[in-house]
Every structure is written in C-alpha cells, then in structure tokens.
Amino acid sequence: MKIAIASGKGGTGKTTVAVNFALAIGDAQLFDCDVEEPNCNLFLGLDLEKQEDVSIAVPEINTEKCSLCGSCVEFCHYNAIAKLPRSVMIFPKLCHGCGGCHIVCPENAISEIKRPIGMIEKGVDPGSGISFFQGTLGIGEPMATPVIRRLQAHMDENKVAVVDSPPGTACPVIATVGEMDYCVLVTEPTPFGLNDLILAVNVVRQLEVPLGVIINRHGSGDDSVEEYCYSENIPILMKIPYDREIAVLYSEGIPFVQRMPQWKEKFRSLYEKICFISSENTSQYSCSGVRNQW
Template identity: 50%
Template sequence: MIISVASGKGGTGKTTISTNMALALGSGVEFLDCDVEEPNAHLFLKPVIERTELVTTPIPLVDLEKCTYCRKCSAICRFNAITVVSHKVLIFPELCHSCGGCMVVCPEGAITETGRELGEINFGARNGIRFINGRLRVGESMSPPLIKRVRSEADPEKVTIIDAPPGTSCPVIAAMNGADFVLMVTEPTPFGLHDLKLAVETVKLLGIPSGLVVNRSDIGDQEVFAYAEREQLPVLLTIPFERRIAEAYSQGRSIVEEFPEWKERFCELFHKIETIIQKRSTTV
C-alpha cells in the first residue's frame, strides 16, 4: 500500500505528517523521502544509513566513426539536447531527459548510452522502519529520474509512506503516480488553498483517491474547509497551531514521540486512509 504525502504549497507540513505517521505505525513501515531537492525526513526519523548508491541517468554517446550527420537524432529531440553542426555532434547532457529516442532513430547504430550523475540514494532503518531517500546532486535540475529510482526500491508487501516534493510539476507527479492514496497537507490560508486546488486537480487527473490534513488549522480563514466540502475531500486530521508542536519540530523531535496522545491520532489517520483504499478496491 502506497500513501503519498503531497501539498501543492511548500512548508505546510508534508514531512511532519509523513514522518509522524511512519513513527506512529512503527516497525514494518517503509518511508521514502522523495523530496530529493531538499530531503529532510531523516532529521525526524533519525535512521542509521547502511549504504549509499550513486544514481545516474542515461545520456547519448555518439560514435563519430559511424555517424553520417543525418540529424535524425537532433530532429527527434524535443529538448534540443543533441545537435549536429558542420560534422560535429554536440550533446548537452543537462538538457537530456533520457528518453533514448536518438538511439532508436539512429540508422547507423552510432549512439549508445553513457551515464550522467543525478545524485545518490541512501538506505537505512530505525526501529524496524525501513528508510530510503534520494539526494539530488547540487546543480542538477532533473529530479524525476532520481525520484523514480527511489520509488523502484519500494517493497510492495509493506505500507509505503512517501514524502513528496511541493508543487504540481513533474517531480510531484513522479512521487504520486501509482500511489493508492494521496494525503494532501494544507494550511487554511489563501496561499495554501490556492496551491491545494492545483494539487487536487492534479491528483484527479491521476485518478488517485485523496484526503486532507489541515495543519495549523486555527490560523487564516475557514475557506479550505468550505472547499473540501464542495470537492467532497475528507478532512482526515486537523492539527492546531501550538507552540509546543512548533518547538518539538524545530528541534527535530516528532510529535508522536513527544506527545503520546498524538500517536493515537496518527494511527487513526492511517486507518481512515486504509478504509478509503479498501472501500475503493471493493467498488472498482
């Protein structure tokens, strides 16, 4: 079972919710930090990292001995990552999306693949919680292949909790696609609601059931609740704006470990999600 925690707007509490849910459920859960541009779930889960692997993405390598400068490779590339000028083939690795199209269309078989470093993937654990995160190389702009790589490590037998990146573009899609449920974390502010709407529309297109956590639920206005009702989005948990929660967070301490009453609430949140997923699988 895969639960992806997303938000639209950044800083609403995705990591807080996802790490606390993982800690509340405890041993047997799997946690994937897919916010690879700035992974921070380890600060709260405090896993022991057991191994690290380098992640590369394929880019073309041209054998000029075989190349006839026919330009079929550059014609198919939507990102202009490969071009042919005066008997030279130029490759711009940072523009390449690793689709392999140039290799397929090359009539001479002159293109093979080599790798470009994207970042690293870390494997660890803490108290029976399996932990994996991706960390994008500084200067790299293409995160989806790394996110997909992190997700490929998911154990289908486990409950997998994904901490997704903010926004609604490719990296978020990569972190949500194929999930059984998307848990949206928002705050009741106009900004939070604006971006939540975009995220909700995205999830609709992906056909994944979703529900809401409203964090800092007693600030801002009440618009998000009216929106949730109109959209028939279940509000599965509300967390008030409390100083003690903020203090724990700022020191890297989890809510469920600091305040035992919250452990129950996060378990309940998970059970509500489980129920929605089960109901859906019986009706489909």
Template identity: 70%
Template structure:
C-alpha cells in the same frame, strides 16, 4: 498500502505529517522522495548507508562514423543534441535517456553511456521498526524524476509505505504519487494554502487516486480551506492546531508524536480511515 503525503506548496507541514505518521504506525517504510532537498532524516537521525547510484544514459557520438545527417537532433524533443554544420554537440544534462537518437542514426554513430545524477541511501530504526529510504539529486542536475522512480523500486508492498513527495504539482510530484493507493494533501488555512490545494486536488483527481486533506496550523488564517473541502466533498482527515508545544518540538527536530502520545492515536485513527476509504473505493 502505499500512501503519498503531498502538498500544492512548500512549507505546509508535509514532512511533519509523513514522519509522525510513520512513527505512529511503526513497522513501516518511509521514502523521502523530495530528492532536491530530502529532510525526513533531520527528524529521525538515522545512520544512513549508501545503497546505489542513480544512473541515466546519454548519447556519445562517434565522429568517424557520423555523417552529420542531423536525424538525431530532429528526433530529440529535449534539445539535448544540436547538429551543427561541422559537428554534433551533446548536452548530457538535457538528455532524458530515451535512446531515440541511437535508433534513428543510419550510420550507427551513436552509442549510450551512463552517468550518475544522484544516489539512494537507507537507514533503519529498530525501536520503531522504521525503514527509511532517501533519494538525493546531485547539485545542478535538472531531472528529479529518475531518482524518484529508482527510489520507489525499494517499496515493500508487504508493509505500509509512506511517501514524502516533493511540493508543488510538477513532474516530480506526479512521479511520486502516480502509483499510490492514497494521497494525503497537507495544506494550511490561508489564501495561499487554498490556492495551491486546489491545484493539487486537480492533479490527484486526474490521476484517479483517492485522497483526503490534513489542515496544518489550524486556527491561523481563515476557514476558506474547510469551506472548499466541504463544498467539494473532500474528507478532512486531521486538523493539527497552531500549537506552541508542537512548534517548539519541530524547532528542535523532534517529531511531536514522541512527546505527545495522544497524537500517535490520532495518526493511527487517520490511517484506519484511509484504509477504509481504499477498501471501499470511496473518493476515487
């Protein structure tokens, strides 16, 4: 079972839900796909070990063979190559590694080299039997999706894999949730929360992924989110209250299921509801 935890905006409690769900279930994988700022391990404190670098290819131009025909620049949709009157310039950080430029070069002047844009780390907690994989995008690198895709190669489909997705609705989110069995959208009961929830719902509907909503900090704001879910027949899987005890634990970096065992039962019940939804095909 692959479950993505996503949100239309940052700060809704997406990581809180992902970490607490993993701990409540045990015997699970947790993949932190928020690779620009991974923070699951702030709440877990695992000793992480580097597994591999994330490499992406980019073109190298052999100036002795290049005839400055400009075909490489013409085919590049990302402006990673500029054909000038006397030279060809390559901008590696704009390159998506498609290899199209080398295919169209009539002179065989383009070869592909590799560079690292990030890394994958792994940690294990034997008491909860949780395996954490964390992707980290290098500072100044613009493309998170290659790191996310390589991170997801570590998913073990014999167990439960919980994906902590990046916030928003852009390419990194789609890369995180596209191959999932179910998506949990975490929101907050505010006008901003509702606005971004609507955007996130549109994305998962387009991808054809069954989904439900978790309302965090319930009791603050208004009932706009609940009314929207009711009108759209979207299941509200859980309501996490605006609670001082939960907030204090969060501020200390402590997942609240560790100190409030009744919430472990609630997260396990939510997981059972998700399994029932996936098996029945409801919500697709």
C-alpha cells in the same frame, strides 16, 4: 498500501506529517521523495548507507561514423542534441535518457554512456522498526524524476509505505503520487494554502488517486479551506492545531508523536480511516497494510 503525503506548496508541514505518520504506524517504510531537498532524516537522525547510484544513459557520438544526417537532432524533443556544420553537440543535462537517438541513427554512430545524477540511501530505526529510504539529486542536476523512480523501486509491497512527496504540482510530484494508493494533501488555512491546495487537488484527481486533506496549523487562519473541501466533497482527515508545544518540538527536530502520545493514537486512527476509505473503493487492502488474498 502506498500513501503519499503531498502539498500544493512548500512549508505546509508535509514532512512533519509524513514522519509522525510513519512513526505512529510503526514497522513501516518511509520514503523521502523530495529528492532535491530531502529532510525527513533531520527528524529521524539515522545513520544512512548508500544503496545505489542513480544514472541515466546519455548519447556519445562516434565522429568517424557520423554522417551529420541530423536524424538524431530531429528525433530529440528535448533539444539535447545540436547539429553544427562539422560536428554534433550533446547537452547531457537536457537529455532524458530515452535512447531514441541511438535507435534512429542510420550509421550506428551513437552509443550510450551512464551519467550519475543522484543516489539512494537507507537507514533503519530500531525503536519504531521503520525502514527509511531517501533519494538525493546531485547538485546542479535538473531532473528529479529518474531518482524518484529508482527510489520507488525499493518499496516492499508487503509493508505500508509512507511517501513524503515533493511540494507543488510539477513532474516530480506526478511521478511520486501517480504510483500511490492514496494521497494525503497537507495544507494551511490561508489564502495561499487554499490556492495551492486547489491546484494540487486538480492534479491528483487527474491521476485518479483517492485523496483527503489534513489542515495543519488549524486556527491560525480562516475557514476557506474547510469550505472548499466541503463543497468539493473532499474528506478532511485531520486538523493539527496551531500549537506552541508542537512548534517547539519541530524546532528541536523532535517528531511530536514521541512526546505527545495522544497524537500517536490520532495518527494510527488516521491510518485506519485511510484503509477504510481505500477498502470501500477497491476491496484490496486491510488495515494491516498487507494486500488481501481474497
């Protein structure tokens, strides 16, 4: 079972939910796919070890072979290659690493070199049994998706995977959520929260991933989010109150399930609820998180 914790905007409590959810389940995998600014480990405090560097293949021009025909320029839809009067210029940070320019070159003048853009790290929490993975995009790098793809390659299909998605509705979110079995959208009861929740719901529905909503800081705003969910037949999975104790623990970098055992049980019940919803839709998963063989 792969469960994404996502949100239409930043600051709704998405990472808080992801970390506490994974800790409550125990013996799970937690993936921080917010590779531009991973922060799950601020709450876990694990010693991380590098697993791999993430690179993409970018073109390199052999000027002696290049006939300046322009085939590579015409092919590249990302404008990563420009033809000048006497040479061809490459813009590595615009390149998506598709390799098409190498294929279409009639002179075989284009080879590919690896350009590092990020890395994958791992840590293990012996107390909860969580295996934690995070991706980190290099400073100044514009493309998060290749790092997210490599991060997802470390998922063990026989374990529950809780995935902290990037915020928003752009390409990194689509790359993350599109591979999931279920998506939990975390929102807040404010006009901004509702607006961005609607955008996120539309994206997740386009991806055809089942979804539910958690309302964080419940009681601090109005009822518009709940009214929207009811009108759209979206299950409200949990309401986390606007609570001082939770806020204090958050400010100290402490997952609140570690100090508030009643919330550990609530998050476990949340997992069982998601399993039940998924089993109704697909009959593929049991609440153990392991794929059924029947």
